[in-house]
Amino acid sequence: MSEQEPVQQSDEAEQDGRRPDRRRSAAAERRRAREAAIIAATRSLLDARGVRDAQIEDVARAVGVNRAIIYRHFTGKEELFALTLVGYLRELQQALTDADDPEAGPEERLRRGAKAFLDYGREHPAFVDCGVTILRSGPELLDEISPSALFRLGRAMTGCLAGAVAILREGKEQGVFDIEDPDLVANTTYAMGLGGLQLARLGVVVREDAPGVPAVVPVGAEQVTDTLVEALMALARTR
Known part of the structure; x- marks a missing residue:
């Protein structure tokens, strides 16, 4: 015992x-x-x-x-929005993957990706709001959210942009795209897309009907997104 x-x-x-x-x-x-x-x-x-x-x-x-x-x-509202954006970005990454056709040429693949991005943004207005809010925070965002939250947000964003960067790099190597920095172009097109989606939701544009006489005219969401796709493609094609 x-x-x-x-x-x-x-x-x-x-x-x-x-x-x-x-x-x-x-x-x-x-x-x-x-x-x-x-x-x-x-x-x-x-x-x-x-x-x-x-x-x-x-x-x-x-x-x-x-x-x-x-x-x-959470450190505050900014961090909460940043981590909520992570969820949207993961969904967007899947939508971009589903839209891609690895057998197609770089131009077609980039066009398909741009269309998938804009379609997702139109279907999820809160994603656009959240993305714009985070961009608007500027450098202060680095001080307002924790390093772990910033890492998660960065990983989600690079996950979405990785496909576009790879396509841009491939197009550059093939001489299809005349760009210096595929990462910069991908980030720029992301920001342009968010801004364009805000315009598509607003549904109006400003133009000058006569010298010094502005006018507000309606514009369709499809027209805005089609124009955005062509603008994004032009950005990739020309330096």
């Missing part, structure tokens, strides 16, 4: 040593689950109301917590 006791004590000590790890793991899992719930609630609010009308209090209410809990998980 006495010979077995040390073994039993050793087993109990080993189990006691594992308990803190299990508790930490469970706490981390609960934290991840709550963060996911908060981001999902934010996505629902953005889809329903847009960025302007989505408030932290509404997100907290949807999750069933107070706003202080939101700030325990």
Whole structure:
């Protein structure tokens, strides 16, 4: 009996040593689950109301917590929007992959990708709002969100842009595209696309009907997106 006791004590000590790890793991899992719930609630609010009308209090209410809990998980509204944008970007990446035809030439592949991007943006206005909000934050964004959130956002953006960069690089090597920096062109076309999608939603353009006399005239969303595709293609073709 006495010979077995040390073994039993050793087993109990080993189990006691594992308990803190299990508790930490469970706490981390609960934290991840709550963060996911908060981001999902934010996505629902953005889809329903847009960025302007989505408030932290509404997100907290949807999750069933107070706003202080939101700030325990996120540095602020900018970080919450940034991580919500990650979800949109992952969906967009899949849409771009589905639209691509690796057997086609660079011009056709780039055109298909541009069309898929614009179609996704028209179907998800909150993605456009969120993307524009993040771009508008400028360099201050680097100070407003945590390094881990910035890493996740950067990885999602590069995931979306990687396909376009590869196509642009291939077209450059084949002499189809006259560009110096495929990454810069891809980033520029992303920003142009977001701005153009805002115009497509607005549905009007300004023109001069007579010298010094401006006029606001309606424009169709399809017309705007078709023009955007041609502008993006022209950017790739000319230096």
